[in-house]
Amino acid sequence: MYEPEHDALTFHVLGTATPQGSGRVIRGVLITKTPALSYWRSQVAERGERAMLDAGLDTLDGPIGVGLVFRLPMPATRPAWQRALGQLPAWRRPDLDKLERAVLDGLTDGGVYRDDGQVTRLTATKDEHAVGWLGVSVTVWRVPMPEQPPRGRRPSAPRVLP
Numbered sequence: 721m722y723e724p725e726h727d728a729l730t731f732h733v734l735g736t737a738t739p740q741g742s743g744r745v746i747r748g749v750l751i752t753k754t755p756a757l758s759y760w761r762s763q764v765a766e767r768g769e770r771a772m773l774d775a776g777l778d779t780l781d782g783p784i785g786v787g788l789v790f791r792l793p794m795p796a797t798r799p800a801w802q803r804a805l806g807q808l809p810a811w812r813r814p815d816l817d818k819l820e821r822a823v824l825d826g827l828t829d830g831g832v833y834r835d836d837g838q839v840t841r842l843t844a845t846k847d848e849h850a851v852g853w854l855g856v857s858v859t860v861w862r863v864p865m866p867e868q869p870p871r872g873r874r875p876s877a878p879r880v881l882p
């Protein structure tokens with residue numbers, strides 16, 4: 721996983737990670753949230769807000785990096801030798817991108833950053849675990865911006881090698 725170069729905020733959200741799909745239309749009404757998704761996003765928002773308060777941080781501006789490590793339950797149908805390993809890559813549903821979407825929106829709801837469009841770096845993994853806590857470990861960091869050159873000096877264009 722990408723390690724942030726600068727100070728980072730890390731916290732855990734315990735519970736069953738719930739994916740956020742694109743929504744569906746039922747009787748002419750667009751449905752985007754289920755009760756399970758609403759609960760999961762509220763948990764992410766609460767933990768994110770609490771972590772920001774504990775760190776003495778305000779809502780982050782500018783480019784943001786986010787690292788997510790999902791710990792999903794290992795199905796009881798896994799063979800005993802796989803369960804004995806304790807951890808396996810989660811190569812089945814839920815889709816990783818939909819798990820990410822729910823957490824990124826929850827972080828916006830919790831005021832960690834203003835909009836998930838600020839996220840310019842995103843790394844995520846999902847594994848199944850036979851024992852231990854379930855949920856997601858979240859790391860958020862500011863992505864450094866290049867410094868502005870002194871007034872009157874323009875940076876030269878990169879040289880192209882033949």
